[in-house]
Amino acid sequence: MPEIKLPEDFVTYPEARKKAFMALKALKEQGRRVVGIFCTYAPQELIDAADATSVSLCAIGEENIPAAEKVLPKNLCPLIKASYGGAVTDHCPFFYFSDMVLAESTCDGKKKMYEYLDKLKHTHVMQLPPGRDGRGAQEYWRQEVVAAKEDIENFYGITITEEKLREAIKLRNRERKAILDYYEVGRLKPSPISGYELNTVITSNEYAFDIEKKIAFLEKRTAELVEKYHSEYEGKPSRPRILISGCPTHGVIDKVIKRIEELGADVVGFENCCGPREKKDPVDETKDPITALAEKYLRVNCSVMSPNPGRYEALSEQIDDYQVDGVIEVVLMACHTYAIESEAMKQFVTKEKGIPFLSITTDYSTTDQGQIDTRLGAFIELLG
Amino acid sequence: MRYNIGIDIGSTCAKTIVLDENKNILHRLLQPTGWSSVETAEAIREKLTQLGVDWDRAAVVATGYGRISVPYADKCVTEITCHGRGACHIFGSEDLTVIDIGGQDTKLICVDDSVVKDFIMNDKCSAGTGRFLEIMANTLAVKPEELCSLAAHGGGVSISSMCTVFAESEVISLIGRGEKKENIAFGVVDSIVKKVSTQAGRLNLKDSKVCLTGGLCEFDYLRQRLEKTLGISVEACPDARYAGAIGAALSAAAIRK
Ligand code: SF4
Numbered sequence: 078m079p080e081i082k083l084p085e086d087f088v089t090y091p092e093a094r095k096k097a098f099m100a101l102k103a104l105k106e107q108g109r110r111v112v113g114i115f116c117t118y119a120p121q122e123l124i125d126a127a128d129a130t131s132v133s134l135c136a137i138g139e140e141n142i143p144a145a146e147k148v149l150p151k152n153l154c155p156l157i158k159a160s161y162g163g164a165v166t167d168h169c170p171f172f173y174f175s176d177m178v179l180a181e182s183t184c185d186g187k188k189k190m191y192e193y194l195d196k197l198k199h200t201h202v203m204q205l206p207p208g209r210d211g212r213g214a215q216e217y218w219r220q221e222v223v224a225a226k227e228d229i230e231n232f233y234g235i236t237i238t239e240e241k242l243r244e245a246i247k248l249r250n251r252e253r254k255a256i257l258d259y260y261e262v263g264r265l266k267p268s269p270i271s272g273y274e275l276n277t278v279i280t281s282n283e284y285a286f287d288i289e290k291k292i293a294f295l296e297k298r299t300a301e302l303v304e305k306y307h308s309e310y311e312g313k314p315s316r317p318r319i320l321i322s323g324c325p326t327h328g329v330i331d332k333v334i335k336r337i338e339e340l341g342a343d344v345v346g347f348e349n350c351c352g353p354r355e356k357k358d359p360v361d362e363t364k365d366p367i368t369a370l371a372e373k374y375l376r377v378n379c380s381v382m383s384p385n386p387g388r389y390e391a392l393s394e395q396i397d398d399y400q401v402d403g404v405i406e407v408v409l410m411a412c413h414t415y416a417i418e419s420e421a422m423k424q425f426v427t428k429e430k431g432i433p434f435l436s437i438t439t440d441y442s443t444t445d446q447g448q449i450d451t452r453l454g455a456f457i458e459l460l461g
Numbered sequence: 462m463r464y465n466i467g468i469d470i471g472s473t474c475a476k477t478i479v480l481d482e483n484k485n486i487l488h489r490l491l492q493p494t495g496w497s498s499v500e501t502a503e504a505i506r507e508k509l510t511q512l513g514v515d516w517d518r519a520a521v522v523a524t525g526y527g528r529i530s531v532p533y534a535d536k537c538v539t540e541i542t543c544h545g546r547g548a549c550h551i552f553g554s555e556d557l558t559v560i561d562i563g564g565q566d567t568k569l570i571c572v573d574d575s576v577v578k579d580f581i582m583n584d585k586c587s588a589g590t591g592r593f594l595e596i597m598a599n600t601l602a603v604k605p606e607e608l609c610s611l612a613a614h615g616g617g618v619s620i621s622s623m624c625t626v627f628a629e630s631e632v633i634s635l636i637g638r639g640e641k642k643e644n645i646a647f648g649v650v651d652s653i654v655k656k657v658s659t660q661a662g663r664l665n666l667k668d669s670k671v672c673l674t675g676g677l678c679e680f681d682y683l684r685q686r687l688e689k690t691l692g693i694s695v696e697a698c699p700d701a702r703y704a705g706a707i708g709a710a711l712s713a714a715a716i717r718k
């Protein structure tokens with residue numbers, strides 16, 4: 078089985094989380110404010126402008142699930158169970174260090190879980206409209222952004238100024254660009270970076286609390302990779318190129334992403350929340366910041382929105398730009414919105430884009446590794 | 462002469478096929494997988510040696526869920542690819558849909574121009590698999606093949622539970638109520654056919670030939686019922702239970718040595 082090549086200073090996701098925990102502890106000791114978030118819909122700029130650090134609470138790990146199942150049903154998405162389990166047992170240091178949580182009413186599972194989470198720690202749930210095109214949806218969501226801002230202000234007894242917001246927007250837009258450029262290394266054929274590394278670096282970087290440093294790190298790494306492509310990869314044959322779509326994959330990096338590459342294909346891109354989904358779409362810096370934030374965050378193309386046309390566009394573009402040979406969709410067990418959208422995605426990818434599509438349903442356990450391997454292996458074999 | 466060997470280690474049975482360079486079948490072996498795939502693989506090697514296989518001129522491809530347990534294999538290929546390839550060879554067609562009802566899973570595989578284009582696998586639960594049939598046959602104290610022949614003379618019973626464990630208690634209570642064996646057997650086969658047809662609905666079966674492979678391919682009544690429910694002719698033949706091994710042996714033929 079081919080080993081995946083990784084840079085010498087590579088840090089695995091669990092290691093990165095551990096490091097981040099120490100860094101966060103140090104920040105807390107200096108009196109830094111910390112706000113936990115879950116999802117791509119969270120307007121991080123509000124948190125930045127409150128001089129707080131935002132930290133992802135989206136948990137992984139099977140070990141967090143039994144505690145969650147004492148309260149939550151078994152038949153629930155593992156991401157939701159792991160997140161709640163990590164919080165309720167104090168296993169998740171990020172939840173432990175968070176002063177409050179900024180969440181959104183995305184899928185049913187998450188929003189009902191937040192009701193329990195709120196009993197552990199103040200959880201402000203922004204109410205998302207169920208679709209972005211409904212009459213008044215945009216204005217409604219704008220009001221929710223205002224409400225979230227006010228809640229953070231009241232919680233800390235501070236005022237979030239327009240100036241701070243504008244600064245935060247500028248910084249985060251630069252960060253988006255740096256992340257996007259890094260992802261786009263995957264467009265090179267053959268790809269000079271493994272998808273395993275890509276996914277790990279980006280998800281780990283959610284725990285890089287110094288944004289300026291993070292931008293610098295990513296810019297440097299991107300430049301190195303492009304350089305490496307020209308010196309070592311250009312003109313060489315490529316393995317089949319896979320685009321990942323569907324639910325967030327940070328909890329199944331080893332089980333799915335790494336396996337695909339060990340089985341003989343390259344993961345070159347992600348059309349999910351572990352990918353450049355929202356990075357391509359900066360916040361408008363010219364508008365009133367609250368309006369600009371509301372507009373931007375309602376454009377996130379997640380399956381919780383109905384309809385969700387943005388996902389077709391994103392898939393289509395990524396398939397072309399990343400020269401993709403096949404799409405593998407990962408659906409987390411009991412995630413209804415992605416499971417239902419799956420058939421439409423399959424039709425779109427196979428009929429409109431003319432390339433093979435595989436959907437796998439899995440969770441954070443390792444019990445189905447054999448079955449997953451067979452599906453992934455067969456799919457890679459059919460790509461030739 | 463070159464020996465192209467395909468070994469398909471499934472959950473219940475291990476199938477081995479040896480092809481010569483002209484793709485003629487030299488040997489067929491069938492044995493229970495037992496509890497250790499590694500030991501089974503070793504037993505197969507001994508058997509093949511006895512049969513006169515010259516290992517210096519042999520290429521081996523392993524497939525099936527125990528494929529990684531064949532240390533002397535030159536290559537592992539998934540059972541999906543092998544079943545597709547094997548079925549094309551057996552049924553003499555480049556475009557077909559394979560329904561493989563195996564011991565612990567059911568696979569539907571679409572093949573176009575001899576290449577697998579799409580597949581669906583049910584392996585999370587044993588409903589609609591050989592295992593399901595076996596358990597129900599046990600409960601009825603008959604052999605699986607007898608169950609199928611009995612079913613041909615039954616009717617009127619349907620088993621509603623999708624879960625094997627619940628279906629088993631349903632069968633037990635049917636027996637308790639004095640329902641005729643034939644009718645219960647009918648219900649069992651009906652449940653498998655329904656489950657497989659639901660899966661088939663997710664693939665485009667319309668204009669391709671449908672072939673039944675795997676352990677249940679010789680149960681003609683099951684084949685007939687599938688034909689009726691899917692509204693399309695379903696072919697089967699005795700070698701079809703070796704489809705995976707034949708596909709593996711064909712892959713072995715492509716290995717340069
Ligand atoms: S997939 Fe949707 S609900 Fe899940 S993290 Fe992404 S935006 Fe949020």
Ligand code: SF4
Nearest residue numbers: 154156184324409412
């Ligand atoms: S993966 Fe699906 S079910 Fe899980 S949190 Fe995201 S949208 Fe909800």
